[in-house]
Amino acid sequence: MTHSTERQSIHIFINGRQHQISGDDAFLPLAQYLRLKADLPGTKVVCAEGDCGACTALVAKWNKNNWSAFQTLNSCIAPVYLFDLASVVxxxxxTFEDELNEVQTKMQQFHGGQCGYCTPGMVCALSGLAESCSKSGQQITEKKARNHLTGNLCRCTGYEPILNAAINVDLTKWISLAERYLTTSNKEVCLQLAADSIAIxxxxKELHxxxxxxxxLTLKKQSPGIRIVSGATDLGVLHNKGKFFLDKVLVLNRIPELSKLExxxxxxxxxxxVSLTQFENFTENHHAELSRLLRVFASPQIKNQGTLAGNVLNGSPIGDSIPALLVLNAQLNLASTQGQRQVPLTSFYKAYKTFDLMPDEIATHISVPLLDKSWLTKYxxxxxxxxxxISAVTFAAAIKLKDGLITEARIALGGVGPTVVRMPEIEKMLTGQAMTEALFKTAGQKARALIKPLSDLRATDEYRLKVVENLFHKFFIEYRNENETAVSSSEEQAYVGR
Structure with missing residues (x-):
């Protein structure tokens, strides 16, 4: 029987044991709680930025009436309060009955063990892969292992022995983490507490x-300066580095309608x-090019925790998802106690970190239109x-074609100014033209003349200018390689036109 109340504590299961966390402890990064409060120092903190993977842990999150599958995450940047009713391993x-699990055994046999900083995170990352593959009936391949280890830096042995360990894992010997830790008794606790709101x-410090x-919405109206925290993959880093502190926080991950993906x-x-991993998997069947971009967005640990909305609302001029969403004409849906409104992303970004967003508004969801087969998209x-x-330059193009002619063009660039920008002059220039190499070379040159990027640690302004020019050419080369017959027709049409 469920009951609805407001409680003053976070309930987390760590290696199967329930922890009830209140007060200042609820605001600690998960890794610090594990090390300092739960006496589990195997989880390391090195970069405190979510880059090195030494802090990798496995988490199954409570959603509606059950847990999700176990996924990896960076525990150094994720506050404890994001994991109410979660199961953390x-x-x-x-280990099982004081014996190493199959991943740990193979890491030992193939000499994949390193210093005490890297190895625990590596083992957790590969255990997450073994759990996933065992559940789906797939084998661990070198490609899968490499993908799952992109968030774990190797400092000592090199990756070869680690990859050898991964591909030699015998999944018939894998003991399911879900069966061990997502128990009926723990589930009953979650069912009793799931309807509760939390105020700590x-x-x-203050948490809601x-x-x-x-x-x-009422809380946001009463306290416009309250910080909304979703995955904390960006805010957690800034907090750890002392750029600002997450002391007054509103967490929305227990509101069911905000988790919908349909x-x-x-x-x-x-x-x-909705996490970036969920969005990546969903778009694989609906927009393969967008899913491909998301595969190189970040590590699994970041994507499992971070959200698409967080990337959009952070508003970085090098935000990886933003150019693609701009050329898709995505809309941001906002709500307040006064009602709801929809803002096109093309008009949402006003200046650097300045948005069309009222102090009392909360983003509820993003509407991402899908384009039909007459459109060519590249990100x-x-x-x-x-x-x-972190990107130096991002590029997105959506070109609508009919009989080899461009009937509509949308171009967006990131890393070239204070915000991600659409390029209306280039779009107008391309519209009505035949798809030719000369056209896109000219478009690249014109785009170069229209932008004024800065130099920073990641790239010089001259590098960014050249990359933008080259990306227009790359776009056409890829189109030509995929559509040789159509390109020949367009080139001939352009020649006849002269």
Whole structure:
């Protein structure tokens, strides 16, 4: 029997044991709570930025009436209060009856063990992969292992012995973490507490976790400066580095309608609480190019915790999802106690970190239109590393074609100004033209003349200018390689036109 009340504590299961956390402890990064309060020092904190993976833990989150599958996350940047009713497994919880689990055994046999900083996170990441593959009946391949380890830096042995350990894991010997830790008795506790909202007071700290949107909107109106925290993959870093402190917080992850991810006609409705991993998996069948971009968005640990709405509302000029959403003409849905409104992303960004967002408004979901087969879309991210890196330049193009002619063009660039920008001059220039290499070379040159990027630690202004020019050419080359017959027809049409 469920009951609805407001409680003053967070309930988390750590390696199967229930922890009731209140006061200042609820505001600690999860890794610090594990190390300092739960006496589980196997989880390490090195970068405190979610980059190195030493803090990797496994978490199954409570959603509606059950837990999700176990996924990895960076526990160094995620506050405890985000994990009410979650089940957390640390490296200490991977052993079974005082014996190493199958991943740990193979890491030992293939000499994949390193210093005490890297290895626990590596083992947790690969255990998450083993849990997933065992459940789905798939084998662990080198590609899967590499993908799951993109958030774990290797400092000592190199990756080869670690990859050898991964691909030699015998899944018939894998003992399910879900069966061990997502028990009936723990589930009954969650069912009793799931309807509760949460309000916690700490030392100069305040936390609210409502279960109804109306309550959240009232809290936002009463306290416009309250910080909304979703995945904390960006805010957690800033908090750890002392840029600002998450002392007055509103968490929306217990509001059911904000976790919805569904198709509505030709639009994907993405709730503000939907993780990047969920969105990536969903778009694989609905927008493959967008799913491909999300695969190099960040590490699994970041994507499992971070949200699409968080990336959009952070509003970084190098936010990886924003250019694609701009050319798709996505809409941001906002709510307040006064009602709801819909803002096109193309008009949401006013200046650097300045948005069309009222102090009392909360983003509820993002509407992402899907384009039909007459559209060609490409999304590019240029960074020093392929995985887990901040972009220097981002590029998105959506071109509508009919009989080899461009009938509509949408272009967006990131990393070239204080916000991600659409390029109306370039769009107008492309519209009505045949798809030719010369056209896109000219478009790249013109785009270069229209932007004024800055130099910073990731790239110089000259580098960014050249990359933008090259990306227009890259777009056409990829189109040509995929549509050789159509390109020949367009080139001939353009020649006849001369």
């Amino acid at each position: 640390t490296v200490e919880g991977l 007071q700490g030392t100069n 976790v409502p279960t109804e949107l109306a309550k959240a 198709m509505n006609a030709q639009t994907i409705e993405v709730g503000a609480g 590019y991210k240029v960074s020093l590393r392929k995985d887990l890196d």
